[in-house]
Amino acid sequence: MKALTTLIAMSGFLREYLTVLVFGAAAVAMVGAMLGAGSLLRPKRAQLQKYISYESGVDPVGTGWSQSQIRYYLFGLLFVMFEVETVFIFPWAVRLEDLGLFGLVEMVVFIAILALGLLYAWRKGVLRWM
């Protein structure tokens, strides 16, 4: 019962996100409708050569899922770390007026640690192209 009353109290909030869901569905519906309309109009003449992977006109060599050197790996790790910490900055930014000097000092410390992490990665050569 309590859960139900909370749900009703939250219904305005939930309804906003229902719209988000509706819009997601509308995007899928639009793609479906356009492809459906297209299928009535477009030709379909199967020729084996059409379905070969494109490699500038030459027959493809090996598999398309070949191993490639992922230089972005460390950047990816760095990103995950920074992005998660960036998320913490947002609630602080909204409430800064109320938090005042105390909040500011806290955030200076937080960002200093963040910047120190970036500096460390920089000095370690992570940001250099390898």
Add this chain to the structure above:
Amino acid sequence: MTFAVELAYWQTTTIKVLVVLGVIPVAAIVLGYVFLLKMMSHMQSRLGPMEAGPHGTLQLVADGLKFIQKEDIFPDRSDRFVFGLAPVVVLMSTFLLYIVIPAGPRLVVEDLDTGVFFALAVSSLSVLGVLMAGWSSANKYSLIGALRAAGQLIAYELPLVLAVVGVVMQAGTMSLQGIVRAQSEGEIFGIGFLGNPFIFTQFVGFAVFLLAAQAELSQTPFDMPVAESELVAGFMTEYTGFRFLFFFMSEFGSAFALSAIGATLFLGGWHFPGIGGSLADVTGPLVLGAKVMLVAFFIFWFRFTFPRLREDQLQAVAWKYLIPISLANILVTGVLKVLF
């Protein structure tokens, strides 16, 4: 003033969906025609398309009609399910962006409390679609293009988000309507008739936002994911017809949406000095449209002016310059906000 008729939730939602369904292709066509076809041509001393319609205005419509007639090809080696799904994911990300953009005091699909945050979160969904497209194509060009795109989009996601924090601090809210209101009611050194567009106080944030948006939209100088002289068409290489068109629509739809978010955050959105009340609902779309075109003009001007960066330079710009600058911007804004 209120409307005489009260509409039910499903009715208003249907109207909103239809409006946005109409706005996205129109926005894509307007940006594509005005900037990509015409402005680029004139900046390069040529005419561009002139045949379809007066002065070539119908060129993109003609292109769309051409795309309808193209065969829908799935390469033999591709992962068919993911290959088909990828453009849907990319287009959905664009579509969801339009939910939070306000075009007037009451002209907004849903004024979410987390407005800016939602927009940034949703816009990064497109990375998933791009990676899916590149991987499922089973093509070397596509794979390299997708990896480049992923590396680039995540690198510039951070400065984009951090640049917005300064505005959120000044406005004290993440809702885009709230941010517009904060700008229209604010004043600069006691002068109130202009409001306080945050571009004056957050100029650094605006510059970082524009650069990062340029990279998020993979516009030249940051167009390595689709670099046509190296990778044919990057992650889109294997796509034909309508599925290719979805990527195109999403690219220009997102360009419009990000310009609109930039205009809302830094230029005051739908607010025009001296116009308020229900009149702003009428002028709002026009004012916002003009501001969007201004922001988009800068993005495309930049695009036509500079050559492509190298991949390592791209990462260096994001990590060594933009992120430290935007962190410093947050601190300076915080100190000024608390002191004054």
